[in-house]
Amino acid sequence: MAGGHFYDVLDGGPLRLEMRSIDGNDFTLLRQFGYRGDDHDQPFVVPADLDTFSTDLASVPGVFVWLVPKSGDFLPAAVLHDALVDGQHLGPRIDRVEADRVFRDAMICLGTGRVRAWMMWAGTSTATMWDSGRLALRLALVGVLGAIVALGTLSSVDLLDVWDVLPWMGDRGFGAELAGGAVAAVVVPAVLSLTWGRFWQAGMILGIALAVLLHVTVVIAVLFGVYLMLERLVSGPADRSGVRIRDRRASGHRP
Numbered sequence: 001m002a003g004g005h006f007y008d009v010l011d012g013g014p015l016r017l018e019m020r021s022i023d024g025n026d027f028t029l030l031r032q033f034g035y036r037g038d039d040h041d042q043p044f045v046v047p048a049d050l051d052t053f054s055t056d057l058a059s060v061p062g063v064f065v066w067l068v069p070k071s072g073d074f075l076p077a078a079v080l081h082d083a084l085v086d087g088q089h090l091g092p093r094i095d096r097v098e099a100d101r102v103f104r105d106a107m108i109c110l111g112t113g114r115v116r117a118w119m120m121w122a123g124t125s126t127a128t129m130w131d132s133g134r135l136a137l138r139l140a141l142v143g144v145l146g147a148i149v150a151l152g153t154l155s156s157v158d159l160l161d162v163w164d165v166l167p168w169m170g171d172r173g174f175g176a177e178l179a180g181g182a183v184a185a186v187v188v189p190a191v192l193s194l195t196w197g198r199f200w201q202a203g204m205i206l207g208i209a210l211a212v213l214l215h216v217t218v219v220i221a222v223l224f225g226v227y228l229m230l231e232r233l234v235s236g237p238a239d240r241s242g243v244r245i246r247d248r249r250a251s252g253h254r255p
Contacts, residue, residue: 004037004102004109006076009045017076019055026054034091035080035106044102045090046083053088055079058120059127068120077106081124096128097198118205125202137196140203144192148207151188152214155181185211 006015009032018030029048036043047053058070058078083089084099094102104121108114129137151166158169159177168180189207196203210217232238236246 004035004105006033006035006080006106006110007043009034015076017079019079022054026056028054029079033076035076035102037102037105039102040092040094042091044080044084044092046080047088047090053083053086055082060123068116068123072112073110074107074112074117074120077103077110077112080106096131097125100124100128119209122202122205122209125199126206129196129199129202137199140195140197144189144195144203144207145210147192148189148210149214151184152211155184156215 008014008016015033016031017033019027020030021027029046032046032048034043034045055078057075058068058072059082060068060070080089081099081103084094084102085096087093100121103124104117107117107120112120126141129141132138154163154166155169157163158166159174159181161171164171166181166184168184169177170180172180186208189211190204193200193203193207231244235244238244
């Protein structure tokens with residue numbers, strides 16, 4: 001992994017991340033900062049200009065914030081990544097795949113745990129695959145994740161002896177079936193990830209994480225859905241930013 005460091009552009013000192021909220025979801029910088037990595041001759045500078053750049057911090061779906069929060073020690077790297085992806089930065093022009101790699105290295109240099117950094121990198125890589133517009137990549141992305149969800153569901157059914165369908169589970173004791181399922185949760189995603197081509201590492205990381213955490217994710221997704229329905233009933237509809245329109249208007253607040 002290449003090294004790197006963040007710094008304050010104005011005085012060259014330590015990073016100072018100063019932001020102002022635009023609407024509670026998007027933020028603009030009050031003070032620009034830079035990041036210098038060993039793989040590029042020039043630093044990347046994130047501007048402090050509302051008309052030029054804004055960030056939503058770490059783009060994490062609500063159902064996954066229990067595992068990866070939207071803010072933490074990786075926050076400067078997430079802001080940097082938004083600027084690199086949008087092209088709203090000063091410094092070298094790089095493609096989105098390289099922006100994802102810089103994001104990963106920047107998180108690690110900030111002290112983010114390597115497991116979390118690689119998982120977040122894998123997540124951004126799936127967005128890169130989808131936004132590429134290439135049909136083959138999109139099919140590989142949807143196909144692999146869909147297959148893992150389907151196999152994970154069948155594994156649960158097999159483990160409960162409702163339907164003995166998977167060869168690595170079989171009609172064996174609970175412990176043997178559990179061990180077989182655990183091995184398959186690693187081997188199957190690793191093999192399927194090869195269909196992702198240059199993104200195979202991201203596929204393997206996300207595939208194994210999904211296979212292992214499938215049941216936890218489903219439970220949290222259901223609870224999250226129940227919360228959203230309850231909030232809709234009690235607080236009324238929300239705009240695209242998640243702001244409850246009825247209460248906001250009743251308070252006399254204007255956007």
